[in-house]
Amino acid sequence: MAAQTDLQFDGWTVSRVSGEISRGERTSRLAQQPLRILAELFDNAGEVVTREHLVKVLWPAGVVDFDNGLNVAVRKLRVALDDIGDVPRYIETLPRVGYRFIGKPGTTAEATSPEPGRRMPPRARIALILGAAGLALAIAVGWWINFGVEAGAKPHHVPSVRAQELYLEALSLRSRRDIESNAMAREKVEAALKEDPEYSQAWAALADLNSAALIRQLVKPADGIPKARAAAERAIALDDQLAEGHYSLANILLDHYKDFAGAKVEFDRAFAITDKSGRLWHHFSMWHAHQGHVEEALAAMRRARELEPMTLLYAGNYGLLLYEARRYDDAIAFLRPYVDANPRFDQARSALARALTASGDLQGALEQLQARRWEGAQRGDVGMVYARMGRRDEALAEIARLEDLGRQGYGVGYDLAIIYAALGDLDKGCEMLMRAVSDHSMLVNWMRLDPPLDPLRGRQCYADAERRLYGAKSPDPS
Numbered sequence: 001m002a003a004q005t006d007l008q009f010d011g012w013t014v015s016r017v018s019g020e021i022s023r024g025e026r027t028s029r030l031a032q033q034p035l036r037i038l039a040e041l042f043d044n045a046g047e048v049v050t051r052e053h054l055v056k057v058l059w060p061a062g063v064v065d066f067d068n069g070l071n072v073a074v075r076k077l078r079v080a081l082d083d084i085g086d087v088p089r090y091i092e093t094l095p096r097v098g099y100r101f102i103g104k105p106g107t108t109a110e111a112t113s114p115e116p117g118r119r120m121p122p123r124a125r126i127a128l129i130l131g132a133a134g135l136a137l138a139i140a141v142g143w144w145i146n147f148g149v150e151a152g153a154k155p156h157h158v159p160s161v162r163a164q165e166l167y168l169e170a171l172s173l174r175s176r177r178d179i180e181s182n183a184m185a186r187e188k189v190e191a192a193l194k195e196d197p198e199y200s201q202a203w204a205a206l207a208d209l210n211s212a213a214l215i216r217q218l219v220k221p222a223d224g225i226p227k228a229r230a231a232a233e234r235a236i237a238l239d240d241q242l243a244e245g246h247y248s249l250a251n252i253l254l255d256h257y258k259d260f261a262g263a264k265v266e267f268d269r270a271f272a273i274t275d276k277s278g279r280l281w282h283h284f285s286m287w288h289a290h291q292g293h294v295e296e297a298l299a300a301m302r303r304a305r306e307l308e309p310m311t312l313l314y315a316g317n318y319g320l321l322l323y324e325a326r327r328y329d330d331a332i333a334f335l336r337p338y339v340d341a342n343p344r345f346d347q348a349r350s351a352l353a354r355a356l357t358a359s360g361d362l363q364g365a366l367e368q369l370q371a372r373r374w375e376g377a378q379r380g381d382v383g384m385v386y387a388r389m390g391r392r393d394e395a396l397a398e399i400a401r402l403e404d405l406g407r408q409g410y411g412v413g414y415d416l417a418i419i420y421a422a423l424g425d426l427d428k429g430c431e432m433l434m435r436a437v438s439d440h441s442m443l444v445n446w447m448r449l450d451p452p453l454d455p456l457r458g459r460q461c462y463a464d465a466e467r468r469l470y471g472a473k474s475p476d477p478s
Helices: 032-043 051-058 066-080 122-148 161-174 182-195 200-215 221-238 243-256 260-273 278-291 294-307 312-324 328-341 346-359 362-370 381-388 392-407 413-423 426-436 442-446 451-456 460-470
Strands: 007-009 012-014 020-023 026-029 048-050 091-094 098-101
Touching: 007 032, 032 051, 032 066, 032 098, 048 051, 051 066, 051 098, 066 091, 066 161, 161 182, 161 200, 182 200, 200 221, 200 243, 221 243, 243 260, 243 278, 243 442, 260 278, 278 294, 278 312, 278 442, 294 312, 312 328, 312 346, 328 346, 346 362, 346 381, 362 381, 381 392, 381 413, 392 413, 413 426, 413 442, 413 451, 426 442, 426 451, 426 460, 442 460, 451 460
Parallel strands: none
Antiparallel strands: 007 012, 012 020, 020 026, 048 098, 091 098
16 A cells, blocks of 8 residues: 555656555665655656756765766666656656656545545445446456557557666667777667567667668678668567657668658658657758758757757767758868867768868868778768879779779769769769669768769769659658
């Protein structure tokens, strides 16, 4: 029986004293720090509780690394409450500000109380309890018969604690830019799925990680593309109301199948579920950019950064979009501090090198490219810079290297096109651009914006490649 001091919401009962947390037959225990955070948020339901206030509650004497400690405690609380998706159920995060409890406090039913001052007889109390339980059971069964079964609904799946821990470790690794963490993150999420094969969010994360491995050319398209799509479709099959599944599939259709219309359908489905996901806005920004809608792409990326301001991926691609918008000075000013503060942030280095190239600082661009540990998708940029510097033999050596990668199954047509265009061999550049449309070249989707293709614009080959890639008409930007 719940004590008056217990926290009760959405079927959960949490003891303020012991930290015991239960829902249905599921019971566990919260550590003291997550428990105190929950109590503070619950007592101020609907109001923002600042990070500074929570730090004072948890560490009144002060600690050195309180910021990371608070993040860890909140993460443990989310795992315990199964509140780890893109759409929060109970704990809403306001980046850099604090948290807000958005659950519904209270029990699902209120028993009728006797007159004040009168104690209900034991038999009457038992009869009332049994009657209320019977009524609740009848309502639940009726709802299931009339709605749940007809709609094909199924109960929400709650992953095991171990699976959730592995999933969170995978997301943490995915966000790192100081190491090449993709393989490690995939290993973690695959372990989560081995622990719990019905974990839809983990399937969506696996789809995103497989797609990222393809974009960074860590795996060959023939191997990686089917796996990425299968993981996204599995996530959707397990939970059609999971936004992550839909926008992961959208991103895969966009990047690897060049199916812009199909991607837009999946983005619309994701937005119908939530518009509070930074990753959704990031992927949607890329869709706009690949259509040539540069201002819409910038606006969507700004929204992604507002929702998740600490995610380096969004900052790097915002700088890339400034470059694609031909705002070269803005791109350089934006990206350089990120590169200086994160020397292993190769994605930002590549975008900075592009902007330096366009601004005429070819030596600076080459230094940035040579400082990368991984090329990622920009495999042709070194050859392009060599060509622009008049170092023809070195540019040709890069062409030979890329052709060898092409024979191994990687898409390199677009990389070759921009090198040949920089060398002034426009016929060969046209040939490679047409090849890029069908060889899984990662950057061909940028052809409508990308400055290195300027020498080919206006030629018939450019119009033919654009028609093959986009069809007669691209989707509307709305």
